[in-house]
Amino acid sequence: MNFQKSLEKAVKKGMKTLFEVDIPSIEFQETRKEFEGDLTIVVFPFLKFIKGNPFEIATKLGNYLKENLSELSNFNVVKGFLNLTISDEYYLQSLDVINNTENFGIEEIDKNEKSVMVEYSSPNTNKPLHLGHIRNNLLGYSVAEIIAATGKKVYKTQIINDRGIHICKSMLAWERYGNSETPDSSGLKGDKLVGNYYVKFDEEYKKEIASLISNGATEEEAKKNAPILLEAQNMLLRWESGDEKTVNLWKRMNQWVYDGFDKTYNELGVNFDMNYYESNTYLLGKNIVADGLKKGIFYKKEDGSVWIDLTEEGLDEKIVLRADGTAVYMTQDIGTAIQRFKEFPDLDTLVYTVGNEQDYHFKVLILILKKLGYIWAQHLYHLSYGMVDLPSGKMKSREGTVVDADELIIEMIDTARTISQELGKLEGYTIEEKEKLYKTIGLGALKYYILKVDPKKRILFDPKESIDFNGNTGPFIQYTYARIQSILRKVDFDYSEKILNISLHQKEKDLIKLLNYFPENVDNAAKNLSPALIANYTYDLVKAYNTFYQSLPILGCDNLQEKILRTQISNQVGNTIKNAFKLLGIDVPERM
RNA sequence: GCCCUCGUAGUUCAACGGAUAGAAUAAAAGUUUCCUAAACUUUAGAUCUAGGUUCGAUUCCUAGCGAGGGUACCA
Numbered sequence: 001m002n003f004q005k006s007l008e009k010a011v012k013k014g015m016k017t018l019f020e021v022d023i024p025s026i027e028f029q030e031t032r033k034e035f036e037g038d039l040t041i042v043v044f045p046f047l048k049f050i051k052g053n054p055f056e057i058a059t060k061l062g063n064y065l066k067e068n069l070s071e072l073s074n075f076n077v078v079k080g081f082l083n084l085t086i087s088d089e090y091y092l093q094s095l096d097v098i099n100n101t102e103n104f105g106i107e108e109i110d111k112n113e114k115s116v117m118v119e120y121s122s123p124n125t126n127k128p129l130h131l132g133h134i135r136n137n138l139l140g141y142s143v144a145e146i147i148a149a150t151g152k153k154v155y156k157t158q159i160i161n162d163r164g165i166h167i168c169k170s171m172l173a174w175e176r177y178g179n180s181e182t183p184d185s186s187g188l189k190g191d192k193l194v195g196n197y198y199v200k201f202d203e204e205y206k207k208e209i210a211s212l213i214s215n216g217a218t219e220e221e222a223k224k225n226a227p228i229l230l231e232a233q234n235m236l237l238r239w240e241s242g243d244e245k246t247v248n249l250w251k252r253m254n255q256w257v258y259d260g261f262d263k264t265y266n267e268l269g270v271n272f273d274m275n276y277y278e279s280n281t282y283l284l285g286k287n288i289v290a291d292g293l294k295k296g297i298f299y300k301k302e303d304g305s306v307w308i309d310l311t312e313e314g315l316d317e318k319i320v321l322r323a324d325g326t327a328v329y330m331t332q333d334i335g336t337a338i339q340r341f342k343e344f345p346d347l348d349t350l351v352y353t354v355g356n357e358q359d360y361h362f363k364v365l366i367l368i369l370k371k372l373g374y375i376w377a378q379h380l381y382h383l384s385y386g387m388v389d390l391p392s393g394k395m396k397s398r399e400g401t402v403v404d405a406d407e408l409i410i411e412m413i414d415t416a417r418t419i420s421q422e423l424g425k426l427e428g429y430t431i432e433e434k435e436k437l438y439k440t441i442g443l444g445a446l447k448y449y450i451l452k453v454d455p456k457k458r459i460l461f462d463p464k465e466s467i468d469f470n471g472n473t474g475p476f477i478q479y480t481y482a483r484i485q486s487i488l489r490k491v492d493f494d495y496s497e498k499i500l501n502i503s504l505h506q507k508e509k510d511l512i513k514l515l516n517y518f519p520e521n522v523d524n525a526a527k528n529l530s531p532a533l534i535a536n537y538t539y540d541l542v543k544a545y546n547t548f549y550q551s552l553p554i555l556g557c558d559n560l561q562e563k564i565l566r567t568q569i570s571n572q573v574g575n576t577i578k579n580a581f582k583l584l585g586i587d588v589p590e591r592m
Numbered sequence: 593g594c595c596c597u598c599g600u601a602g603u604u605c606a607a608c609g610g611a612u613a614g615a616a617u618a619a620a621a622g623u624u625u626c627c628u629a630a631a632c633u634u635u636a637g638a639u640c641u642a643g644g645u646u647c648g649a650u651u652c653c654u655a656g657c658g659a660g661g662g663u664a665c666c667a
Binding site: 027029032034035040042044045047054078079080081124161164165166278303305307314315316317318319320321322323324326328329332355356357358359360361363384386387389393394419420423425441449452453454456457458459460462465468469470471472473475476478479480482483486487490524532536539540543546547549550551553554555556570591592 | 594595596597598603604605606608610611612615616617623626627628629630631632633647648660661662663664665666667
């Protein structure tokens with residue numbers, strides 16, 4: 001709340017006049033429910049600067065503040081906690097500000113601000129998307145939206161891993177066993193079709209290994225020399241030399257995958273401002289390595305491979321270029337980062353949404369770029385998130401334990417449909433409207449389920465227990481929004497009047513307080529790259545609203561002023577739910 | 593071996609170093625002639641262990657136990 005700033009000043013001034021001490025920072029917190037008050041100042045830290053009884057200090061300060069701040073109506077002291085009660089009038093004024101601010105808490109994009117790039121998704125083109133990708137996509141998209149809501153221009157991007165031996169494996173298997181099957185001929189989604197051939201390759205590869213071993217080869221030899229693998233490696237060489245037939249097949253099959261991915265992205269409601277393709281970027285960074293070698297940041301080993309020694313920083317040595325002169329992952333990432341900052345002169349910050357299994361990689365990447373002298377390297381962030389695990393452990397495509405993204409989305413929508421039909425509240429809706437709603441609810445449940453968890457923590461997903469629609473869930477929040485809209489539809493009076501002279505009910509106060517906290521929460525979520533903070537905030541808001549809704553009449557108020565006020569609060573809670581959920585990429589329904 | 597995360601109710605999640613550790617779910621009980629019961633109201637239930645730092649520790653430090661991940665020419 002704005003009030004905190006003026007309060008902070010007043011506290012500093014008060015401590016100066018009362019005790020002649022300078023307090024550098026003041027600790028505020030929300031007053032706990034069991035005590036009277038709205039905002040609490042913790043006095044204990046002051047004891048470093050003045051000796052004395054915390055209770056007495058707090059009391060003196062409380063008296064001072066009450067005399068000097070009209071917004072304060074009262075105070076009380078418990079131990080070293082100074083609880084301040086803010087006047088109703090101040091709350092009502094703040095509600096008026098919210099009423100007169102469009103999208104309170106969401107900043108307009110400021111073109112003079114530096115921009116931010118958020119990279120997320122970044123799939124391989126040989127496997128369909130699964131639940132882990134869903135988490136990545138939802139997180140990346142949401143973080144981009146949240147940063148944009150703080151007024152910064154955001155570029156959403158992905159780098160598509162479209163080259164390498166793994167692609168050749170799918171290509172080879174398709175050539176051999178595909179019978180010219182296409183997404184059109186088979187009706188399969190392109191990414192699924194290509195994924196099938198990746199699996200097929202693996203099967204054949206295993207068969208060949210087994211047969212080689214039975215002919216006397218060691219396991220290691222067999223793995224290295226299986227003919228189908230050699231053929232795939234051959235194909236990669238042909239691709240790299242630009243062989244037309246190979247490149248054409250590669251383009252064709254990749255396009256199938258992109259079309260398939262696009263469908264999934266579309267369903268999920270995520271998008272990108274631009275794509276990067278690894279086939280275009282995999283050579284980047286080599287010249288940087290050469291430069292770094294000259295500068296002595298890197299060093300060459302006898303076999304010709306290039307390394308960086310990070311042992312002084314407590315890390316290991318890390319390879320940046322292979323002995324044969326080809327690039328590794330790190331080389332490419334160095335090059336890509338540099339290129340992006342060249343391409344976008346207004347770029348200030350780069351966020352990589354990548355799983356925590358790559359923590360080490362990004363630590364090293366950022367360190368190398370710093371050593372190379374790029375100032376912007378201190379604005380690189382690895383949005384590291386925990387894996388989505390199953391009760392059986394990690395998802396493994398080879399063991400068939402992956403939770404497929406498309407299937408999960410369909411399942412969620414089906415569940416929404418079933419529940420909605422059982423409840424039967426959608427009279428008058430067309431079939432199209434109903435289907436749209438099921439999608440809104442189903443995806444809302446899925447997205448909220450994923451995003452409410454702190455990104456850093458791993459998620460345990462049990463496919464047997466379906467995602468809930470009751471309790472702390474997306475549909476619960478959507479439901480509250482729908483109820484509010486229902487009220488607003490029934491309003492037959494003008495509720496734009498500014499209400500000032502009314503005594504607030506505690507539940508009204510709670511809600512206005514929470515509404516005021518929204519902008520702060522957005523800032524916090526942006527700073528911490530954590531959509532979970534928005535999700536938790538929204539849940540608290542909704543919870544408080546439902547209590548209010550259940551225990552107090554809104555449209556049924558006898559007093560017109562009261563009725564207007566409660567309608568305004570309802571309206572703003574609705575707006576805030578909508579805006580908050582937009583940051584999470586979740587839609588809200590008018591009815592449900 | 594070394595390095596990095598993480599250990600909170602039966603389960604899934606919260607808690608800038610602050611007051612009696614919050615929710616949800618599962619369990620038990622209740623609320624609908626009243627604005628949508630996908631809701632609300634009660635009850636019961638948890639900080640891995642042992643030390644340390646301090647006015648105060650789930651949070652910071654050390655050790656141990658447990659889970660996951662990384663570990664040099666795969667991305």
